[in-house]
Amino acid sequence: MDPNPSSASLTIPIVSTFASPFDNSPREKDSTKKPLSLWPGMYHSPVTNALWETRSKIFERMLDPPLDAPPQSELLTRTPSHSRTTILYNFSTDYILREQYRDPWNEVRIGKLLEDLDALAGTISVKHCTDDDSMTRPLLLVTASVDKMVLKKPISVDVDLKISGAVIWVGNSSIEIQLEVTQLTDGKTDDAESVALTANFIFVARDYKTRKAALVNRLSPETEKEKLLYEAAEARHQLRKRKKVVDRKEIENGEIHRLESLLSEGRIFCDMPALADRDSILLRDTRLENSLICQPQQRNIHGRIFGGFLMHRAFELAFSTAYAFAGMMPSFLEVDHVDFLRPVDVGDFLRFMSCVLYTESHNPDQPLINIEVVAHVTRPELRSSEISNRFYFTFTVRQEAKANNAVRIRKVVPATEEEARRILERMDADALSA
Template sequence: MESNSSPSSSPIPIFSTFTSPFEGSSKKSDLTKKPLSLWPGMYHSPVTLALWETRSNIFERLLDPPLDAPPQTELITKTPSRSRMTIMYNFSTDYLLREQYRDPWNEVRIGKLLEDLDALAGTISVKHCSDDDSTTRPLYLVTASVDKMVLKKPISVDVDLNIVGAVTWVGRSSIEIQLDVTQPATADATDSVALTANFIFVARDYKTGKAAPVNRLIPETEREKSLYEAAETRNQLRKRKFKDEKKELDNGEVDKFEELLAEGRIFCDMPALADRDSILLRDTRLENSLICQPQQRNIHGRIFGGFLMHRAFELAFSTAYTFAGMMPSFLEVDHVDFLRPVDVGNFLRFKSCVLYTECENPDHPLIHVEVVAHVTRPEFRSSEVSNRFYFTFTVRPEAKAMNNGRRIRKVVPATEEEAHRIVERMDADSL
């Protein structure tokens, strides 16, 4: 992302939420303003509080949208710089903030970072779609999907961190936002970018719930034009992928499918003869459940998408940890689709498993974990998938050394459905 000197893109400092950022304020306007920490319908975290305070004039309208007001009648053409935002984590000086983000290995908790990325992307989408007219009703913006995110280097919790993002592409009612997580380069990593993510949001009319057109985008710089073209290419690939989802397996895939299933049948029918270096997929499963609480909802009353990604990541990490018997190291999260909204009061079940492993390089084995989120309604005896997450982990050499070089086992299916899932993910990861 290129820098911009406009006031709207000035970096937003992030502070710890162990104490209220509104305490001790002496400004007259602050004394009459309702603290954001008391607003209903917001998932509170250091980042969301800072973002909502920065754009409170917009979010106050969204808390009680004027549904009787007319929709925006004229689309505005904006540049990427109009939506660009930067947030700063002063980890080097803010001890309390460090403690909120520290994991047991003195790195940043990836799950919390996924939350923050979603929060910032959502704010940027609102900023782009706003017409700054209080007489029109705002749009309802929801996370539709997240493209693959790859961790390029470990993120230290002792060094200041920045996230910068802007709109890079728009369709009729969809918006793509690119976010770059940066930390000063070190001797081990010359590039300051630690992670790049692309979020897709879709716009709905608050009153009708139907798709609504969004403001246009005109890239200015060569980099912005390049990002726009890359986003357009990704959009075309998504459309083709959607059309090809139900294609028949080709011969190579059938052979792979049968080979996996044959190994699984040995486990089921002749367990004493099964390969001790393999394990059934069903034996790698973990699960947790929760009732979605009001404190986890966003300004639209739905469960905050970043919260779902956070919970999915931590279950995936636990799954990889118990499977490997060694501390896993996160590498990437594949494309995530938000298939249906999750509401307050929903019974949400996260189910995880290790789909398959890659051990061709014994010093850098790969563990592919699937997490599926189900919205379950016991009173109606129904269960629907809201999200599918695919995470990839490895284990660090020092962890393998501590465990006497313990091998990562191969995962095999016991059913045709499991074999299909494994083959599909292998093919998707090879693209």
Template sequence: MDNNSTSSPSKTIPVNSTFANPFETIDASSSLRKPLSLWPGMYHSPVTNALWEARSNIFERLLDPPTDAPPQTELLTKAPSRSRTSILYNFSTDYSLREQYRDPWNEVRIGKLLEDLDALAGTISFKHCSDDNNTTRPLLLVTASVDKIALKKPIRVDTDLKIVGAATWVGRSSIAIKLDVIQQACQGEKTDTTDDDDVALTANFTFVARDSKTGKSAPVNRLLPETEEEKNLFEEMEEIDRLRKKMRNERGRALEKGEETERLNALLAEGRIFCDMPALANRDSILIRDTTLENSIICQPQQRNIHGRIFGGFLMHRAFELAFSTAYAFAGLRPCFLEVDHVDFLRPVDVGDFLRFKSCVLYTEVENLEQPLINVEVVAHVTRPELRTSEVSNTFYFTFTVKPEALKKNGLNKILTVVPATEEEARRVLERMDAEKS
């Protein structure tokens, strides 16, 4: 592998539209290497195409790994700068690209952006884990979780956009990736520096490494932060990892002591009235089961990633669209996206799988009238009718809000409170609330 592709600071990778120009003849034979869009069945988008063109030597090796190659034996120590990658959307000048990302309200489609974030995070993890040796077999890197994606301000579709990311922390076989989506306030005020006000969205991904032959967990290259900011991010991720382990232990002890019984009963009190005395139930509340939506898809070859599995970003996109629709139907007006709170990738999804997405409003937070919160859960099930089995492959948690002026315009004072009707629903609510506090 070309060492320059991973050791030197990366240049910004431009993103171009994947819409074909009807007046332009495309010569597919003009390059010895086929572009990503010509690989049969491979999932592609403007960003995956751009990453392919910029890092072709990495991806070609993954598509055609050496036969019976030995595993990586020597772990390298790399700085975050070795994996840092940035991509640029020229929305201000590329009208076809703008059209691919425009939503009905002339903002960027969040679901499509989630796809791109996952693709870029995957590229960064590959760059960090590469051993610069073409004779060893590459690692299989998969998205383990999305820890937080927070929208800080609306993202316009008429102004250039940049995504910058790098590895921030590594464990034995896991890599944490932080991404920043940057959009300056005014197109005419471009500068080389980035202010905090320019960051429109932040995202944190965790990838895990597997041996591509045995499927077992594999160690990854060490990370050596160099700058003060990199060191702070590394320490922050260390603390987050420690707190997660502590929370898991504390939750286990709480369950053993039965400390959650009182909280469960408090949550279930209103739900029991809905079930037993519906005429007397609070009209400002609604049961979780009455907020549900569902859709199903058959996973197609065109949606697979470089390893032949269904692309994680595609799953996030589909889950987001359903979550948005769920919040829309629940609130009665267009919701505003705030956060992807957490995504778990519990098992891989394969081509041909029958995938069912089930969503509900898990709970609402109505105390802040200026920004009421709608917390939506989406669960993806891989269903196999021939085997009569159904397994959870992914869980997604999204947070939306509604504008108070829009509520008043529609003659509403506030959004409804959502209550569980069963103990299983109440436990899911408590687990999510506790996770939000951690």
């Protein structure tokens, strides 16, 4: 069982990373710690800074891992409570922290929250996998995907916020972590009623020296809730394995009728634009794009670009795409899926390309806008471009925007077979996860 129960259920208070202009009392300094300028991720958010402070001994080993040290010789059995970690945002009293997270509608910036969720999930995965032995080399833990993230209600920036998470399932070398964002409002005292967002992250473990898959500590759920979460995660894992087989069969057999149905309207746009349906639009006409050079300040403890930073940038491009497409203020609903296909390094030229993949108007009160964002690592000197990440977001239209405007969400149609296949794949994936 868990050999170190005293470290369970860690709670970390979050404070602003900027000094108040009205506060003349300097913060205490610890001369034994590495200078802040050497800490990776410190520029992302106050959460990254707080998590580093809390686990500094573990993370400092990862900055310069002992590659000649032996790997962990014996797997341990951990409980979910061992990795459970909670962070608290004191928005009601820390006005500087509040300003760091405020969006134009006095809510928490979702893009910034995505950074924090990824950072917390990474800390939880490290806590589960460490063997507390400084004589062995640590594992390389990387974000493989975000399985699902659902916003259940708006998150106010004026009320204290809590994020809590733990490992809920492990495979041979993979780990699933569930996070819950809660905010007590309207006098509610029950955390179950105050859940504002849920997220499931999947991490994979690699040997730091060989970069091959590495075994992770086992998990022993104790409570009835933990057992149910484990069973549900195992079912999702099996579903993902079966879906890969089904996808291969569908590609082999073809879906001529569905593809032709999607492409028929697109051909009218391309060949006879004057006769095209004015309530539809070509997928390619919904695209937006931006690019950046990845900087050292955006790196994680492994020296690669922080996954939360990539999600933050992808979300803000997706939000802008939904805004330009709908013609009114969008409202975020969920991250359908995120794939981390290859690492992104400091100095990489990264291009984010977004489009509206498809729309749904079954419920006129909540039309859905499904956005795809694809990140490409581009190397002009080699004339190469590789996909590093795929992000899928779902938005609707804000209630106050609908009150003043007639909602008219256009249908998106593909012009090419490749676009039609992408639409069908996401529609099927969303139907499976519904």
